[in-house]
Amino acid sequence: MPDYLDVMIRSLEDFVSASSQGLTTPQALQLAGTLPWEARTVGLFHYSDSNNLALGLILEKFRGESYPQILRDDIISPLGLTHTTIDEEEPDAPDLVKGYVSVRGKRVTGGPVLEQLGSPLPVVVSTMADVNDFIAALFGGRVLSASSLTEMKKVVIGPFALGLVKWSPDCGGAPRFFTKGGFVDFRTVALSSDDGRYQASMAVSPAPEPSLRAGEDLVDERDLMSSQMLSALMEVQDRLCG
Numbered sequence: 001m002p003d004y005l006d007v008m009i010r011s012l013e014d015f016v017s018a019s020s021q022g023l024t025t026p027q028a029l030q031l032a033g034t035l036p037w038e039a040r041t042v043g044l045f046h047y048s049d050s051n052n053l054a055l056g057l058i059l060e061k062f063r064g065e066s067y068p069q070i071l072r073d074d075i076i077s078p079l080g081l082t083h084t085t086i087d088e089e090e091p092d093a094p095d096l097v098k099g100y101v102s103v104r105g106k107r108v109t110g111g112p113v114l115e116q117l118g119s120p121l122p123v124v125v126s127t128m129a130d131v132n133d134f135i136a137a138l139f140g141g142r143v144l145s146a147s148s149l150t151e152m153k154k155v156v157i158g159p160f161a162l163g164l165v166k167w168s169p170d171c172g173g174a175p176r177f178f179t180k181g182g183f184v185d186f187r188t189v190a191l192s193s194d195d196g197r198y199q200a201s202m203a204v205s206p207a208p209e210p211s212l213r214a215g216e217d218l219v220d221e222r223d224l225m226s227s228q229m230l231s232a233l234m235e236v237q238d239r240l241c242g
Helices: 005-018 025-032 049-063 067-076 128-139 146-153 216-241
Strands: 100-103 106-109 165-169 175-183 186-193 199-204
Touching: 025 049, 049 067, 128 186, 128 199, 165 216, 175 216, 186 216, 199 216
Parallel strands: none
Antiparallel strands: 100 106, 165 175, 175 186, 186 199
């Protein structure tokens, strides 16, 4: 599905400074619908926030509960992720890493905006300890059924599985899996062994660029940073399982 962020990023500097009104999930999907389908992306992996929004709406309809409540009932509370929230802002948390972006020459705090909190967008606020606990539970079989976890690990195209990337073997010869996220204000990478025995995660807040319109150079720089973070995490995990 076309990504509504492709529309928003073009005018993000104006949007941040001139608007305090957010988009509802249906409105965001409607905005995504204004983008044309690109034939070159058919059959290829392409991350899209609008896919998350659509799945969130389906989940709410199926369960009859709000998206935040579903995550609390199924994930956050059962796993004891006490430093994780889906719909609460924690600007003063002592262990919260803050990212920054430059908007019209001014440095402003990045991260999820208030209007996005509680939506199916990637706006969960957490700690590396909770991320590791979640990853351990996921690969340890405490989040999904065995058949669902097996399906999640299957690569669809290249190294890409369902929300995961299948990567090089660990010291025991089993494949590793990682997931990553971020925007211009932060990068996060989480790595796990296939059996959920070993995890390593890292979050980095890079120095802000002079402008959000830095283009492909900024994307390449951030991708390189994520690759370097993954390499460091693999080295840590090799030492743990060695």
